[in-house]
Amino acid sequence: MPYTISEIIVLFFTYSFIGWLWETIYCSIKDHHYEYRGFLFGPYCPVYGFAVTTVLICTKDVQDNIFLLFIVGIIVATVFEYVASLFLEKVFHLKLWDYSKLWGNIQGRVAPVISLFWGFGVILLVKFIQPFVQKIINIEERDTHGWLAVGITIVMGIDTILTVISVERFHITTKMWDNRINQFIERVRSRVESRMAEKGRLKVGDWHHSVIQHYDELKPNRLSWNQKRMLKSFPKLRVLDAPKFMEIKKAILEKENRSNKNTAV
Known part of the structure; x- marks a missing residue:
């Protein structure tokens, strides 16, 4: 296992928050008014947390090879997006995105152009963003001994x-x-x-x-x-x-x- 359980929980929360912050800022600027994003009540979007932690774990052995990182990133992100879409539809009867108008889409859940975007996004994530985030998490793990992960689990669980x-x-x-x-x-x-x-x-x-x-x-x-x-x-x-x-x-x-x-x- 490339990460400890407490590291995975903190990674999940960190990228959930970053995803929420990105969506909130982008949509607020686009719509010209403050837009509180996210599926949960709190300031985090779990889909980003799940996606990023899954990608980081699955690409751990190929992160030194840009080409393999790109390919594995595309596969993992596409499979994750398809499964997430299917889960929301079957469990909550909801459909939050629809790629039906994009070429080569599969049931409107995934599409080649979106998958390519995820591939480049994974390279950016692994090579530039994650090293900085990991340094912060290492300091947090040293100082809190995993208790932050416990708090995150309780708060997000209730949410x-x-x-x-x-x-x-x-x-x-x-x-x-x-x-x-x-x-x-x-x-x-x-x-x-x-x-x-x-x-x-x-x-x-x-x-x-x-x-x-x-x-x-x-x-x-x-x-x-x-x-x-x-x-x-x-x-x-x-x-x-x-x-x-x-x-x-x-x-x-x-x-x-x-x-x-x-x-x-």
Whole structure:
């Protein structure tokens, strides 16, 4: 094992935080306002921590060979990204990224151009970033004797449990929205069909505007702060079994934000 357990935990946390910091700064600049990123409540993105520690462990024996480091980095990062996407979809019914429009993609989970990016990223990580980070971790290990790793495990463990509960509530809320929208569409359809001379199945056209107009009537639950944050932080997020909610999620967010401002006033 190239690293001790406590080193792996601290590496995981360090790169989770760096990933969160990078995404927060980049997205805040891009969107022209502060954007709190991350899947968990705390200031860290575990997907970066998992990815980087996995890459560091798997490339330990080839780090002196740039070509092998590039190839192994591509393979490890691509497999990790595919598995992470599959896990989120099967466990949480969520899809946070979609490469369907990129050439050579596999189920929209991975794509060659993204894998090449990861390959160059791994070289940058191993050759320039990790040596500096490792020096800091070595000092930390010497001074805390692994107790920092214990604290990180407890804090992130609690955060993970709270996030799983929040995501499950988010899933339930979006499915409730979908059910209410479908019921609303059926009511409109039945009302219109009852006035038609010739009965037949009416194709309901643009229902989006009508749903938002009847927002207060349809609303099953208000979206929590974290649920709204998730929708804003991951614009490509899709709840796979709540398609209608996903179609109007932007309008719902705008309506919720306006309601919050009116309440505050």
